[in-house]
Amino acid sequence: MSEQIKFKGVFYRKQAGGEDKGWALFLSRDDSTGKSYAVFTTKFFPKLRVPYEIVLQKNKRDSFNLISFVEVLPDLYGNLERFLSSSIPSIGKVTAQKIVEKYGEDFLEKISDDPNMEIPELSEKQREELNSFLPQHDKQDIDFFTSNDLFYFYETLKSKIKPSKGSYIKEYKFKNPYSLFFENNMNIFDVDKFAILLGNVNEKSFNRFEAFIYFSIKELEIDNNTVYRITDIFTELSKHLEIDYNTFTDLFIEAINKKVIKKITYKNHDYFSLYSTFIKEEFIYGFLLEINSGSDEKVSNYKSSKLDEFQEKAFINAVTKNVSIISGGPGTGKTFLIKELVDYFVSKGAKYGDQIKILTPTGRVSSNITKKSGYAASTIHSYLSISKDDEEIPAFIAENMIEKWNALETLIIDEFSMVNINIFYKLLTNCQYIKKIIIIGDAHQLPAIGPGNLLNDLIETNKFATYFLHNNHRSESTEIFNHYSALNKDETPPFKKDVIDIIDEDDLSNDFISTYKKEVKEKGLENVIVLSPVYSGKYGLIELNKKLQEVLNNSSETIITKKERGIIVNYKINDRVIQTVNRNNEGIYNGDFGYIKSFGKKENDKGEFVNQISVEFNNIDNSKKVISYTENEFKQEIVLAYAVSIHKFQGSEVDTLFYIVNKAHQTMNRKKLVYTGISRAKKHLFIVGSVNYYLQLIHNFKFEISDVKTHIKIETQKNKGI
Template identity: 35%
Template sequence: MNNEVKELKGTFKSFIKKDGDKWGLIYFQPENEKSKIVIYAVAPLPMCHVDYEILVQPNNRNYRLLEFKPYKKENTQIDWVEFFKNHIKGVGQKSAEKINEIYGAKIFDLINFYEDNEEELKNNLTTSQIEGFKDFWKIPRNQKTIKELLGKTGEADMSSISFFYNNNLEILYNKLLEIHDNDESIDFVKFYTKNQPYILYTKYNLNLLLVDQFALLLKYSKSFPERVKAYLKFIIQEKERDNSTLLPATEIFVDLQTKTEIESPILKEILIDLCNQGYLFYYNKNGKDYFSLGSTRKKEFFIYEFLEKINNQPPKIFDSLDSSKLNDLSKKQQEAYLSFLKENILIITGGPGTGKTHLINKLNQTLKLNRYKNENDYVILAPTGRAATNISNKIKSKVKTIHSFLRIPTDLEEPEYDEDRELIKVLIIDEFSMVNLNIFEKLLRSCPNLEKLVLIGDIDQLPAIGPGNLLENLLLSNKFSATYLVDYFRSDSKTIWEHFNSIKKEGELPKFHKGIVDLYEFNDLTLTDQLVDLYSKKLQKTDLENLILLCPTYKGNEGLINLNNLIQNKINPQGRVVHTYKKLGQTIEFRVGDKVIQLENRINDEIYNGDFGRIVAVDEGTSSKAKDKKIKIEFNQGHENKTIVYTREEFYNQIALGYGVTVHKFQGSEINNVIFLVHPKHNFMLTKKMLYTGTSRAKKYLAIVTTNKSDYREINLKNEVYKKEILTNLELFLKGEKWN
């Protein structure tokens, strides 16, 4: 078998083996040949019982699929019985024969106009069969395939479709159909030749590499300004994840030139034009040049003006609780409470155990005393579901996540107008250090009639993932009333408090106490095995809900992907495997009984990014259709257990193993037992804020794990410990910088 690429026509008959929609081994029947061949394909996978033109290349004893596109065979009858049976959920051999006898291909016309044909369909099909056809028809790619098979696609449209298939852009084609309301009459090649295509990234967030490939094939120039704008947005937003909104201009220029392949003089001229247009902002500080996205700077200026406006309004005065109800407040807590009564903006900062939640409870009681209603006149918010649940359980009052309040799943979404949010007069936001400027700007815009704002957080913790350094910028500006809580109130973890508190102090060695704060210096060669053994031994004295491994990164042998796998194999080796995929080159299995973490907000289910659960069951569905698989995860939400059912695709996108998580992901949460890995390979991430945040998550027990080649005490003695500089426009506005 040589390696020459072969062009074939024929039909894919059946899958021998597949992993969902990611890859598969498929029998292919070439046209006018008796024997089938085996083809290996990766996503997007072709459909069975559809005629294709394909390109394949020999691969050992089989073939590898390079390209495929459907085509209509002349004078050939389509076997709709086989098609229905293999592609429609709930349809078997006998029901496929019956449906074909009654309707044949006409069934798809009836489904397309279901409301007009509902009664007739219900007379001949079961509810599950109707739902199966409707689910199939919802997918734009399936509609396109059926129309091609029935010859309902015009020549111009087929030419457009062929363009996408010939250039491996079928994924983009399906996305374009979604954007254009499944209107297959549009010739997307002609449409986006006349209308610049980079809007597909800047507005619709489609993959920029696919969009760029499409645009270049349409003969757009590499120096096309909209292309440069798209790549600028991509590069700068990636860097904004590390908080700075003013970024080194040289760094941006080098990255931009690498990705766009535009000659330096031409690129400089384009950037000057973009600065003049306001798309890009240029700033010079101490002889160094910086760039910022104009859109980001605009958000920062809005936040600055909004806060200035509230702060300068006549103060909103509240009646106080009876003094007898304030006797349990420390001097600093009382100071913060009195500021709340008379100040329009108040910032409260303090570490774990300094009584921030206790103070929130007093503020909540005071608002009720002043006839303010929770969720009508005021709301208490937190950035994560875990933090919101924790506060809610302690103060016995409703606390929402910011995303659920705005009813958006991610920071990328824009909240819909809601007149109820315009009635909100007071916002209390806990764990404010975790709030980035994108979500904060959306929140303030949604509450235009705000009178009082309380921001609560720990300035020594890590800043948010995303643009901005809000808590630090606002606190250090000295423009707003602020209280620093310093007294520690937890009697059960004073030793842990002394340890993480010492990290903040220059020249002070961290304190240890055997059995409460332990330091393990494992051999570098056996560290991962010893770490897993430590986790397993600790689990014998507690449970998974009260134990977590923290680490700065998922990457590498000492990263969380590998460590989660090792812990799983140690403590849950026999659990039934429910799902498998690869990430960063490593295979990850999920088993019944595994501890997992939610990665996206599910607003309707009230399950949020950062919530932990446990896989409790799996329903495989029909064995030939992996997409039918349903996986059940149980979440403990304090007062109740909630079971959520995930489709295979939802599970893949939203769930990760949760025996260990990053420090960033666990920020805002506390747990009884923490094992914190501080490895020399992670030195570039080990800021004092990283060390402080990781160690301060523990309530009863803290284990620091490092290697015999690293000195944890010495790392803490370093003054700034790999401190990174964060530059923001908001900081400049607060210092008096003008918009122009």
Template identity: 30%
Template sequence: MIATYEKTIYKDESCGFCICAYRTGDETVPATARKAGSRDGHIHFTATGYLLPETGAVEVDLNGHWEKGRYGPQLAVDSYREILPATEAGILGYLSSGLIKGIGPKTARQLVDAFGLDTLQVLDKTPERLLGIKGIAAKKLERIVSTYQDAKALREIVSFLAPFGVSVRKCMQIREAYGGQAIQILKTSPYALCRIHGFGFKTVDEIARRMHVRPDDPQRIQGALLYTLEEAGHAGHLYLPREDLIRQAARLLKEGAASVDISDSHIAAQVYELAMQRALCVCGEAVYRRRLYEAETRTAELVAALARQPVRAYPNFDAVLAQSQKEQGLMLSTRQCEAVRCCLQQPFSILTGGPGTGKTTVLKVILDVYQKLEGGTILQAAPTGRAARRMMQSTGHPAGTLHSVLGLVAKGEGGAYHTKGLAPLAADFVVVDETSMMDIFLAEELFRRIRPGAKILLVGDADQLPSVGPGNVFRDLIRSGVLPVTQLDTVFRQSGASRIALNAQLIRQNRATLLEGPDFEFLPCSDETAASAMIQRLYQDEIARVGIEQVQVLSPFASRGAVSVKSLNPVLRNLVNPARFCVQEWQIGDTLFREGDRIVQTRNQGEISNGDTSVVRSIRKNEEGEITALLDFGDGRTVEYDERDMAHIQLAYALTIHKSQGGEYAVVILPMLPSFYKLLSRNLVYTAITRAKKRVILVGQKKALYMAIHKDGSDQRNSMLANRLSALFSCKDDAANQPEFHEMTTEQKEVS
């Protein structure tokens, strides 16, 4: 029926479900569904559905069926279409309604004056003509077209998937993944949704079942296989053993169709069918998604080529090293001097060690000696903005994020990257810090861009958590046994020793009896509720002592429990940045942002990296009614974000331990409870406490700490990168070019 929107009675922002009041002249509306008391000559009724049109600027054609509601029959809308206005006044009202970002009443009047009845057709077919309108530049046009097309595509997707209970947020993910082809893909290949992060196989299976896809249909089996590998990738694996893949896929298939027997041989046949389609690669018993296989093999080849370059000899090395130490007022240990020598002589080298072992000091000397010996161009980079800033401060040389120096733009969740530039990096010496955070995609792109003849040094701590993305690159490079690796494992103690560094060493050695004192405390709490209350008190106390930028709460959990990041963030924010008169706020989904808030990026976006933190400096609304936030990243970058950009922002008063990598804080507060047992591991705790420079406060139960220290989660990722590197160096004709493996014995030393 043709109807006009009047008001929204109820709306669930998380899924898009709403109850709206409409009016119509259609006499087919049941008498019991008509709202009494109206004298305007229209029939008034209530409709329910997902993402229903909420503007009276256009009429809508609603299709659905009548259902019993609390106050009488309601129209349950299955689908709808907007009836675009056919008069200039109608078009003006539609464009002035605020539905299209970038077009407010003023711009709407300009468009209608210019294009008249053709205005909507121009928007749809030839939007570039809008550039002739005063005040519409290329950037504004892009926003207008994007909003117009996105809204149109999103309505189609939501309308199609509404009966299956798919939320608006997930519909937006589908639109981002498949663009204008989304509806066609949904209708012909529903299991393609399994390739989108956040779509469980059960949800997709239910959609396909209602579309009458047979339980033994090859596309269903392929969907289960691809979903299983996709989930393995999100867990950090590059591949799954064939038997594991088939077993996990069979379990998924059985859950959705218990009465149908799908044999392992049928599933195996679809593995090889997907391999023939070039979606998968089968390498012996290992099954990869093709992109991961290509990234792993290409990374191994690139590293081997870089490492086979000639070793450099410096006859005056010792004299220059002595001069550098004297100028900087340093006295390196024998091992640290050998580290400098190895990293400068070898074309490809690795420097690793925990806190307090002198990595930063050694790196400063390496760069100084390199400048004195060769005077080449140095490029420093790190995976996050925080790590890059810290690198620049500690060495005195410029540094940037890997994404910015490589010109990378993320393709999406857990995926590869688009590159804005393909030219080799203009550097003679490339130094990368916090390399443990580098996933296989980032590693491949980095090594691809290093020009022949350039030297590369990877710096990091192999005992930290591996990358969020797939792979365990840093550990694999070390484990390969064919690359020059310098391990700094001596903790140098001065008076007023840091228990943080010493305890980090103990944790690495699987020793749970840690040293306690003013800089390393454990405060007992019986449960999560008590821990949350104590964390709130500690947070306020520590901020009063050292300042808000120097205090960070870390949690193993993102969203579950009273001490998860999701639970702690709004509570901590209200303690230090409460609502106040004239302080602007912006509600986006289920998150309230406020001027002055500390926030974190959750996805790579342009030159902003996943994990970069910033402060909301201002929230403003322009004359067109659009809201934007000005974010200050603390390194000279201030960026304006609109609502779409803010979808990838979270509060940062509490961070997950993964998100904290690359950062340093004076004080770290860390809940440690047995309820975390599934996530607890040695490298998780090690990573958390090594973020602190001056003080660590653990809150919870010591048995949880012991559980974590005795659980090694560092090697539980399927990867063949180390094996591939070893194989590439095992050829006899290449033996003469193999670099030495620079291994050093373990020693613990105290200097008082």
């Protein structure tokens, strides 16, 4: 490790970058020697010309990395009286002179060391203004965090919490520091280091165990399971925490007793779940059963000659039952059925948007339904005014939205396979006066990212009326419909030239590239997509996007460069990109496609001119919407989108689709993933890879066993005596 240097000084110039870019290069100066240093930082950004105690470390370039910067009192060189009278508006020369005479030239040091020091010469207003000039930190805290390489943790801590005792060390010495992980979403490993250094935990500390067991099971929940064998939990925990099995079992029993963990016994086997996840599953299942127990309604005075026999049964089921499930693949008329249902409820006096609402898991699905049905659908996240599943709804928003949520009586949720337990629980707990829920989706598609397999689990309970749609209503894609339907039945799927083609090559060049270019030229880039199940490797999305960018947009100007999983990726004007997080206030959502349109300087709220990147998106009415990003926002929220993941494109459809199938993705190539991917194609499907491997893969699907285990599934199996 390079030697660190420490000095008192200032940052006097920003040479390059800035907070909007996520990095900056500053010039700093040592007050005692006058020596200047070029300082690189990526996390926190100091103010110019403010006195700091600065710690730097030499990097491999001709500059230094910023390790810490702590605001200190300025050197006044015996001019305290002048400083007080000129820097603090409410303190005049007479008051300043009295203070210096009574308390001395080290007055600022005294009041910094003792913030509660009584100063009768100052009014309340003068004291407030003086305090604003003093460094806002505890000296013991500063020494502790900087000496233990926790400076950035300290800065994050300051941005989230103000200690009631004036010091974070004093605050958490006798308080559970792991509350910072649970309540403030702070990095568990930084929190753990902080707790250990405070000396109030050891390897048998329950508070520490509780935090890491929660973190470990949350990591496991990403793959949909909500219940686990104890050995699986111990294996995952051991990746993050050094603990022997005997200590683990002792603390695990304590976690069960304290309702951190829920024990579930089935067929003489013990399974375990996070108690909080168990409560969510219990609530969801109980809520739906309670609604469903109400009296059935009757269909009256509504006819439609446009519904096929399966749609008509599903329609009657949805109208008469309080909880109903409709499952069907792409092209089976789910969106048309949604429109018919809303038309019916509106004709009976329900007001759309108040008493009845269509919600979806993604913005792209919402846009699709809105265009086709004429009814404005919303994402579940935007309806709840949140951007992430685990985000708490602010109290002031909840107060303003409660009337809207309480008015909702009939809820239609589309693409329900993409809805996980966390977001559905949050929706139901905030909309407690719902009388009817119509769940629509495709049970053969991939489950949501996160805990639960709700669509399949609810169907398998046999507690809720369920109808399946079977007929294809896309006249242009009968062959594609038959292809993925055969795959679902574990049959050899049919091919047809110029509709379902195989590009039988493993190097993703030659035929693939020339065919891709031809399709884009004939149909337009917005009507062509490439899907791959992985990000890294030769056939992964990062390399695919680089290759396809070179084919379509090689000559455009590079405006941003960033590393993605260790690979340098350039972003250029006119590149096709995709939004990866929700921007509810701007109507842009995770999964929305756009095009980079411009790059240039723009004045921000602070009056600074910073780089801005403009990305153009399509509105529902096909008008254009331009969103501006700082460099830092762009790097965090935008990725290239000539090729995208199956999860990212789930719920969407496209005229021409290239599906990458390769042995290198063997562990990913499961039935639901392949089905979800290929069924996005409307007019032309290209399977890119070995035809023999593809057919062998489909043959092996019949031997797959669904291995997603949840509390609802176990309860269903118990009830059925399975």
